[in-house]
Amino acid sequence: MRVFVTGASGFVGSAIVKELLQAGHTVLGLARTEHAAEKLTQAGAAVHFGRLEEPESIVSGAIQCDAVIHTAFNHDFTRFQANCEEDRRVILALGEALAGSGRPLVITSGIGLLNNFGRLITETDKPSGPNVSPRAASEAATEGLVAQGVNAYILRLPPTVHGQGDHGFVSMLVGIAKEKKESAYPGNGANRWPAVHRFDAAVLYRLIIEKQPSLRVFHAVAEEGIPFREIATAIGEGLGLPVAGKEGAEAEAHFGWFKHFASMNCAASSELTRQALGWETREAGLLEDLVAGGYLA
Numbered sequence: 001m002r003v004f005v006t007g008a009s010g011f012v013g014s015a016i017v018k019e020l021l022q023a024g025h026t027v028l029g030l031a032r033t034e035h036a037a038e039k040l041t042q043a044g045a046a047v048h049f050g051r052l053e054e055p056e057s058i059v060s061g062a063i064q065c066d067a068v069i070h071t072a073f074n075h076d077f078t079r080f081q082a083n084c085e086e087d088r089r090v091i092l093a094l095g096e097a098l099a100g101s102g103r104p105l106v107i108t109s110g111i112g113l114l115n116n117f118g119r120l121i122t123e124t125d126k127p128s129g130p131n132v133s134p135r136a137a138s139e140a141a142t143e144g145l146v147a148q149g150v151n152a153y154i155l156r157l158p159p160t161v162h163g164q165g166d167h168g169f170v171s172m173l174v175g176i177a178k179e180k181k182e183s184a185y186p187g188n189g190a191n192r193w194p195a196v197h198r199f200d201a202a203v204l205y206r207l208i209i210e211k212q213p214s215l216r217v218f219h220a221v222a223e224e225g226i227p228f229r230e231i232a233t234a235i236g237e238g239l240g241l242p243v244a245g246k247e248g249a250e251a252e253a254h255f256g257w258f259k260h261f262a263s264m265n266c267a268a269s270s271e272l273t274r275q276a277l278g279w280e281t282r283e284a285g286l287l288e289d290l291v292a293g294g295y296l297a
């Protein structure tokens with residue numbers, strides 16, 4: 001199978017490229033720079049140049065392939081709503097291009113959209129609409145495509161997809177702790193984050209396009225919910241820094257714009273995902289990976 005991967009040189013996308021190639025597939029990876037193209041070539045993938053701002057450039061890559069995995073997203077949080085709208089447009093363009101072909105399209109969403117349920121979030125749960133969370137527009141667009149007969153799937157990633165080279169949320173927490181000389185958690189730190197290693201997540205993307213099951217929403221969850229206090233404590237111990245809970249203004253001062261994400265309580269199940277695909281996780285858990293993944297260096 002020839003697979004078109006957007007975000008192919010990124011943290012998750014590069015793991016997907018590696019997984020697909022090892023499984024015997026060929027990969028056409030989206031690149032917007034020569035540096036990204038060089039990384040893809042070195043990995044053994046073919047290169048297609050394009051930009052999220054120009055959906056037609058994405059579509060021209062997709063129509064050359066048997067399946068599409070869409071992981072690209074602009075993570076500049078200063079223009080978050082615009083980035084979400086951009087992602088929605090790309091998904092709709094991909095769906096239009098693949099309509100009637102039966103070729104699978106896998107888009108990427110986030111479990112953090114389904115926050116504070118007070119129970120394990122499942123694959124059957126749906127986020128509030130885009131008017132509440134702009135990022136939900138990606139799922140709404142994909143659901144619309146499925147209703148029109150497009151062979152589209154949603155894969156939700158947890159707040160932390162960890163591993164060597166991670167520059168995501170856990171890396172940010174380490175950076176905040178170093179800057180503030182203290183590792184902190186919001187309130188009593190009982191809020192829980194699910195987690196997955198990027199290589200385990202990559203296997204799941206591959207299984208979806210290979211098996212194309214009837215289930216349409218999947219959770220890349222290896223650990224259902226790690227108390228945030230445990231994450232902060234492991235960071236503090238690893239850096240030799242004090243650990244403390246923060247409330248109100250103290251939490252705002254410590255976390256800044258990241259306080260919303262630090263406060264997420266989105267423990268989630270992947271039971272339906274595992275049943276549908278036979279997915280098994282093999283990589284290190286998050287707390288172990290804080291050391292193995294080089295976060296505390």
